[in-house]
Amino acid sequence: MNEQNIFIVRCGEVALKGMNKPYFERMLVDRIRSNVKGLGNVDVKRQEGLIFVRADKDVDTDILVRQIAKVFGVASISPAVEAPSNLDDIGEEAVKYMMNLIETKGVKTFKVEAKRADKNFPVKSPDIGRIIGAKVLIGCKVLKVDVHNPDVLLYVDVRADRSYIYQDKIAGFGGLPLGTNGKGMVLLSGGIDSPVAAWMMAKRGMVIEAVHFHSYPYTSQRAQEKVEDLARIVASYCGNFKMHVVNLLPIQEQIVQNCPEEETTILVRRFMMRIAERIAENNKAMMLITGENLGQVASQTAEALVVTDNVVKMPVMRPLIAMDKIDIMDKAQEIGTFETSIQPYEDCCTVFLPKHPTTKPKLARIEESESKLDVEGLVAAAVAAEEIVQIRQK
């Protein structure tokens, strides 16, 4: 048996990126290295278009695979065994590999699927398959070949120096390595949607920074603790990031006292966008990211989005815009933010929520209401008073 556990990591789209390929792969290797840090002696290397992770036997395999799968850009992972590239050694390892599966899983049938990455290897792929299959049949007497519906589909990957034997392909999330697509500023609320939105953009290689709005003392400090918990889960995929925390209460107070009640939500929303854009500019982010979802609430109708969008020049990424709520919830479950999102703090103080919020706001009217406020002064004051929390991945 091999002295170390070996994992073949395949990059998805990364492989398609032509000239940038080495750059993307290097980013990917860096991200995998940082995600497996602390698990023990783990070596991550690029080699012949694949990434090989070799870990000492005492490293927990399940955790290791999970940590690798969390890296965006990873298409799939296969635990593999290694043999010198000649048919006798490969055959011997294949027999051992199958014997183990017979003992632990009660496997009865198999099929070999071989390929040679090294075209100088003297035997062609179908022949490699046949030869290794014969060796396995002789070595493991209880096994039969089943080409249509085998219990185990045994892959044999013959390369110049070493060859690899594996069966499972554990799916990763795909996407692109972090840091290959600029920086976005996500408006992180503590609900179900915005962490998913951040995650989806990070999956496309975007570096994430966050801004969180609260209304303390109208919201509690525990609500912010919850957002930090959520942010840490997001960070486990996209690395450590800064979260800018802004108290909206002074602005909400002005709005409540000076503007029509039904416009409260949309007015607050516009201020959030302005402040987020300002903070994005200050921190070299090029886009805003929100968890908005068409029609979900009053401030997310088509009309409301038009009015909200109108206050910022930066592009606003809304990756959830056309998803159904149920699908967003499933995604939140999958990435592990759901349980934290549904803790009951976020909507605790809905004191500024109007009874009948306007769902079809008119830009002209909203702008007229805003004219009663010192918009620039309020935004500048809010940005100046921001607090910064460093979010570190769990």
Next chain:
Amino acid sequence: MFVYLDNSATTRQYDQVTLEMKQAMEDLYGNPSSLHSLGLASEKRVRAARQHLAESLGAREDEIIFTSCGTESDNTALYGIAHAKRREGKKIITSKVEHPAVLEACKVLEKEGYNIEYIGVDDKCRLDMNQLKAAIDDETILISIMAVNNETGTIMPIQEIAKMKGKAVFHTDAVQAYGKIDLKHTGADLISVSAHKIHGPKGMGALYVKKGINLPAYLVGGGQERHMRSGTENVPGIVGFDAACQIAIPNLNERVAKMAEVRDYLKRGIEDQIKDIKVNSPDDGAASVLNISFMGTRGEVLLHTLEQDNIFVSTGSACSSNKKGRSHVLAAMGLKDKEIEGAIRFSFSEANTIEEMDYVLDKVNAAVTRFRRLGSFR
């Protein structure tokens, strides 16, 4: 200024308590069950503490069981008596305004097949004694009524209940009463108390079990606490409980007088200066608690506003957007939703001062005014 007014949630430890506990942690590390002299030293100290605690409840040394908290004392009493007397009847009487440690235990017993009758209260949380009288019958095996309500400070007529209990066993959760009213002559068969409400350590409670009451063990094992509650004694906790008890109980009258002074001062001030309020605590309640609804506000927001001024209080409603967080006590008193929403509990210790109350009054007034101005459209 820093004003702690959440003494019904927990209290700051007396310095003397911390001092004696530290000493006990350093020196009294012997296991009271050990045969050697180090064990004996711990055993003697635990025994002295038990003696003092017994005196504070007008009890004998062998009537006190040390527990880990008020909840454990309540659970032990309810489960123990219900199970021991299950052949004599299935009826248990309690009130609608008990602490969850009692109410949740009753729910469990209800699932086991016991009939629980919940006695109601009036708008000041006073027990409906007519309902109680009518409820007690031959089937009744256990009555559990708290001595002082934790949210309003209402004092329940424990002695009277003890006289009319019939053949039932009478348990009282006196966690909020201990150190606030005299508990030497309650007539109760079981009394739950807790150390951290009288400036003692957290994680330390006791249960008084009148001699002759048959209570099965809740925790079994090494046979400590006369086989009633196994587990190695929490020696530093017991020492801390003792230290707190020896300050709080002998000085009860002076302490209560001080609490009453600040409570009455704050209450008068709020009544004079803030419109549209409702005092939920009765005038003759325990001096430690003052519960007031500020109409048109939200208790939680007031709480967070006041914490910015270093004033610490508690609310009648945790989260106003869902009913779950609402106080079952205030609801049982028949308060309207908006009265529950705006309820604040101030709870006092003898360390609070009139100067503090002036500061609190000022800040509460400002917080209420601010909220009412902003929240007016709701």
